[in-house]
Amino acid sequence: MIAVLFDQFQPGTFIDALRFIGDNPGFLGQKALEQIELAGAALLIALVVAGPLGVILGHFHRGAGLAIGTSIVGRALPSLVLIAVFLTVLGIGFVNNMVALAVLATGPVLTNAYSAVDGVDRGVVEAARGMGLSRWQIITRVELPLAAPLLFAGIRIAAVTVVATAPIAAVAGGGGLGDVIVNQASYRLSGVVGASLCVMALSAGVWIALSSLEKVSAPGGVGSVRVRRNHHKELK
Amino acid sequence: MSHASPPVIPHFGTASDCVLANRPFCSDWVRAHWQDTLGPALVQHVELTAIAVAIGFILAGGLALFAHRIRRAEQPIGVVATLVYTIPSLALFQILVPFTGITTTTVEIALVGYSLVVLYPNMAAGLNHAPADVVEAARGMGLTERQILLRIELPLAVPAVLSGLRLAVVSTISIATIAAFLMPRGLGYPIFVALRDPAPFKTEIYAAGGLAVALALVCDTALVVASRALVPWTRKGLAA
Numbered sequence: 438m439i440a441v442l443f444d445q446f447q448p449g450t451f452i453d454a455l456r457f458i459g460d461n462p463g464f465l466g467q468k469a470l471e472q473i474e475l476a477g478a479a480l481l482i483a484l485v486v487a488g489p490l491g492v493i494l495g496h497f498h499r500g501a502g503l504a505i506g507t508s509i510v511g512r513a514l515p516s517l518v519l520i521a522v523f524l525t526v527l528g529i530g531f532v533n534n535m536v537a538l539a540v541l542a543t544g545p546v547l548t549n550a551y552s553a554v555d556g557v558d559r560g561v562v563e564a565a566r567g568m569g570l571s572r573w574q575i576i577t578r579v580e581l582p583l584a585a586p587l588l589f590a591g592i593r594i595a596a597v598t599v600v601a602t603a604p605i606a607a608v609a610g611g612g613g614l615g616d617v618i619v620n621q622a623s624y625r626l627s628g629v630v631g632a633s634l635c636v637m638a639l640s641a642g643v644w645i646a647l648s649s650l651e652k653v654s655a656p657g658g659v660g661s662v663r664v665r666r667n668h669h670k671e672l673k
Numbered sequence: 674m675s676h677a678s679p680p681v682i683p684h685f686g687t688a689s690d691c692v693l694a695n696r697p698f699c700s701d702w703v704r705a706h707w708q709d710t711l712g713p714a715l716v717q718h719v720e721l722t723a724i725a726v727a728i729g730f731i732l733a734g735g736l737a738l739f740a741h742r743i744r745r746a747e748q749p750i751g752v753v754a755t756l757v758y759t760i761p762s763l764a765l766f767q768i769l770v771p772f773t774g775i776t777t778t779t780v781e782i783a784l785v786g787y788s789l790v791v792l793y794p795n796m797a798a799g800l801n802h803a804p805a806d807v808v809e810a811a812r813g814m815g816l817t818e819r820q821i822l823l824r825i826e827l828p829l830a831v832p833a834v835l836s837g838l839r840l841a842v843v844s845t846i847s848i849a850t851i852a853a854f855l856m857p858r859g860l861g862y863p864i865f866v867a868l869r870d871p872a873p874f875k876t877e878i879y880a881a882g883g884l885a886v887a888l889a890l891v892c893d894t895a896l897v898v899a900s901r902a903l904v905p906w907t908r909k910g911l912a913a
Contacts, residue, residue: 451771512889513843513886515846515848515889517851518881521873521878521882524868524878601761601762604763619854633761633764637759641759644756
């Protein structure tokens with residue numbers, strides 16, 4: 438096994454790992470960019486396909502089974518299995534990994550888009566209809582703004598899932614920092630641990646960036662929505 | 674990576690036409706290698722998952738009770754749990770190697786960590802689920818804090834705990850496939866072996882992958898059935 442390649446397991450490896458990061462910032466940066474490219478492409482596909490579908494299903498309050506079933510089956514699909522299966526179908530390289538990661542991202546996007554729009558207070562939608570808003574206006578001006586917090590949460594979960602899974606794509610020619618992690622023969626344990634630390638920082642960074650973006654884009658956010666809803670119920 | 678035993682890539686001398694041609698699915702290979710490859714991998718996978726979820730369950734329970742008692746700890750623990758969950762599994766396994774080597778311990782530490790951070794938020798939310806006036810009424814009736822916890826808060830937490838358990842079991846089964854990158858255990862190993870070949874052996878990928886997905890779905894369904902029996906008053910069992 439790999440154990441033959443290195444026989445010393447010491448926490449001192451971390452010093453070597455940090456040295457590896459310090460010595461190869463350009464190389465690691467380029468690998469990180471590759472990974473972001475792959476993850477971004479996969480996320481974009483999932484958003485384009487699953488986002489509108491979830492919103493439409495939620496608007497018509499139909500297909501709860503589909504939305505929830507997708508998330509259950511999606512969770513049960515191990516990323517390694519998806520990547521390996523798509524490899525046998527689409528061959529090695531970028532496309533196979535992009536599709537596999539897009540499938541992974543579909544679950545959270547679809548489920549959250551559905552339940553966000555489905556959960557919008559029906560009284561509010563009814564009132565909007567009474568004011569003469571068209572179906573399109575109801576979706577874009579009433580339902581989407583009210584559904585935004587939960588929708589964004591789904592996108593954030595999908596984004597972190599995809600970024601965190603992208604290293605595994607390296608076993609199927611996906612490139613990115615995973616290339617270093619799976620190639621202990623060339624980079625030794627210090628390189629592997631160094632690249633792992635970079636991957637950790639990357640996905641934590643994506644999580645934090647998207648979380649703060651949510652707070653900025655929705656000042657008052659969920660809170661103000663709740664106030665408005667309660668007010669509406671009192672009026673009834 | 675090389676592997677000493679068993680010969681997972683079939684001997685070409687005795688392989689069937691199907692295996693030689695690497696057709697999509699060769700049931701003869703699955704039958705021939707159930708005993709030496711797929712069966713043991715499935716058993717190992719169940720072991721890895723069961724140990725990780727059991728230890729994670731105990732630790733998360735303790736942590737949730739701690740946070741319930743000392744409310745100020747709740748938010749920091751939640752933030753740390755979320756950040757741990759964002760750590761890519763492949764990276765976490767490798768980062769633990771300098772500490773514990775290429776051992777089952779390394780794999781289990783990582784798997785326990787993931788199941789812990791999935792279970793904790795659900796348990797914490799579950800304990801806070803009891804309506805404040807119910808707790809207040811109980812206190813007024815003279816129940817001690819201990820009795821309130823045991824008779825009111827814990828029973829009301831059961832549905833949330835069970836849905837957390839479902840998530841933890843399914844995600845641990847998924848992450849355990851990646852553990853096979855570190856050591857030859859679980860259903861991920863046949864997949865990694867097949868992927869190492871320039872022309873990946875399809876049957877092996879589909880059989881091992883199918884078993885992993887089936888295991889996850891069976892466990893998920895079993896827990897849904899169990900939760901319907903345990904807490905029949907909540908009917909939304911399916912929507913975690």
